[in-house]
Amino acid sequence: MEAVNSAVPVEPGSADGSLRPTAFVLPGDCRALMADMDADSVDCIVTDAPYELGFMGSSWDSTGVAYDVETWRAAYRVIKPGGFLLCFGGSRTYHRMACAIEDAGFEIRDQIMWIYGSGFPKGGNRDGKGTCLKPAHEPIVMARKPFKGSVLANEAVHGTGAMNIDACRIHGDDAQGGTYTVKRLKPGATLEKTGGNWRPEEGGVEYHGEMKPGRWPANVIHDGSDDVVDGFPVTASGIMKAGTRRSAQDHPGSVCYGTFGGDAASADTYGDSGSAARFFYCAKASKADRDEGLDAFDPQAFVQFQTGNGESGKPSSLSDGRETQYRNTHPTVKPTALMRYLVRLVTPIGGTVLDPFTGSGSTGKAAILEGRSFIGCELTEAYVPIARARIAAAFVQADAEHAAANPPPAPQIDMFAEIAA
Secondary structure, eight states, X not given: XXXXXXXXXXXXXOSSSOOOOOEEEEESOHHHHHHTSOTTOEEEEEEEOOOSSOGGGOGGGSSSGGGOHHHHHHHHHHEEEEEEEEEEOXXXXXXXXXXXXXXXXXXXXXXXXXXXXXXXXXXXXXXXXXXXXXXXXEEEEEEEOOOSSOHHHHHHHHSOSSOOTGGGOBOOTTOOOSEEEEEEOOTTOOTTTTTTOOOGGGSOXXXXXXXXXXXXXXXXXXXXXXXHHTTSOEEEEOOBOTTOBOOOTTSTTOOOOSSOOOOBOSSOBOOEEEESOOSOBOOOOOHHHHHTTOTTSOOEEOOGXXXXXXXXXXXXXXXXXXXXXXXXXXXXXOOHHHHHHHHHHHSOXXXXXXXXXXXXXXXXXXXXXXXXXXXXXXXOTTHHHHHHHHHHHHHHHHHHHHHHHSOOOOOOOOHHHHHHO
């Protein structure tokens, strides 16, 4: 396999800084390429499969490969037991892809919903009537390869089975996580005894505590647009003390699904408030994100990826008055921040990500920036050099991020040299 880049000997984001991730972009049909890979050899699969809509008349988006159970059986063979599969789908065709993934042997664990406000209706408006709704989400199937025994036992053998929850917590202004230190009054002291004007520097004891660790990752991701955020109400919740029993399913006021007898909270649960859109958010890929690392490529006029139905040849309202020269000509580029989040969520530190539908390399770029190795398959020859160039640029960016986070120690002063002088 032809490596994208292997020149610099440091792996940003690795467990001990001693290993460097590798990246391979393999041209060809992913089914044949995966057949040549070792069984149980990759830690996870993060991919954006064709939506099978014939988008822009593209042949690669109407082959049926995403519906083919054999595609996902090939993926099932190469992923480790307990490894997660994340795959984007189209709102109209997601169900057929999810069924194929399940029929291949994967266990469907969840669905992540990426919600955005930048979509536009494709059916037109005639006399106040139309044939389509405004698209505003893309579903992501979350599946996992089954394993024997407990998650803990599987992690000990394969390193897979659980998600990196703490690494993906949502840190708002009131939920930054980490420790804090404050000074408090000494035990038994009161403000009355200090004249009501106590100052921390004049006494007291230090108190060390844990800040809110951030919100648990949700199965909703949004783009932060006003259209989306305004659709969520502002809510607040109080503190649930340890030992509080939650409502059972058959009790009034229950919020539980299915038959559930209720249980007791094991620890104090902190109150929360703010918009209900308190989730990870990421806008669609910008031009700078799409073209990063592609300075050697000639810009091309590229408007059709934003047209209403992919076949009209007319610019959409999103294109009017905007720069439409792109070096990355792939029509469905996913934003790097979103792909980094997904890679970080399901890939063990130092693990390997497989993308059977690499496209222009957004998953590979994200994997390298997160310190994970990458193997990609891409059928369309024109996208292979684009993917390799973007991933190669990610190595440079990762090295810069690693250097900034780990500055060299200051040189020690040679005291004997000063004395001798």
